[in-house]
Amino acid sequence: MHQIVTAKNQNVIHQVFAGRCNVFIVTGGKSFILIDASVAKYKIELFEAIDSFIRxxxxxxxxxVTHCHFDHVINVYAAKQKYKMHIYVHAREKDFLAGGKSPAMIGTNPLLKVITTSFQKPLQAFARYKAAEPDITVENDNFNLNSLGINTYLLHTPGHSPGSMSVIVDNEIALVGDNMVGMFKGSLYPPFAEDPKLLIKSWEKLLDTGCRLFIPSHGKASTRDTLLRQYQALQ
Ligand SMILES: [Zn+2]
Incomplete structure (x- = not known):
């Protein structure tokens, strides 16, 4: 398991696996939270990782839940059945999780935009998953998780989807969900965004956190300098 340690409070971000969707466990003291749950193919691997921390x-x-696109949440229902932990989701996406539906997937380049708009209905049918009832609905812009023993807050960073959230660990490392994608050389801009203008506003919000490292759900992490350069180029 790949680990990234924060300097200030020694919170540790463990990358459980990469692949369809990166999944992370953040530990602080003897507590941990899970960020996203990925697809069925990774269920056993995910549960083994959780069990090893519990042991x-x-x-x-x-x-x-950073957001409710199917590739981030398919295992949420099974995880809840097994571990009975609280599920945190943003208020703007609680109905998606409770209904087993994905928010709209709209392409950000002209061709993909036409294709995804034309085929949104079959895309939505494909993107169904087993519904899970959220326990904690996040309404604040900054939702503090310090009471769980981890120096972390959830930041509302919409644009890719209406209730996208980023997890800010120790004011130093941001887990940004699909607000950035680290798979394409020279561009962090995601292939899908419901509201591209809002997405760039969320990049600004992420820069304002002061974080030094931004870790997406797909692909590799980026430094603050890289994000700042790309943000400025889009102004
Ligand atoms: Zn997504």
């Missing part, structure tokens, strides 16, 4: 005496404090 070491860590308390599973919650599952944060």
């Amino acid at each position: 070491e005496g860590y308390a599973f404090q919650g599952l944060v």
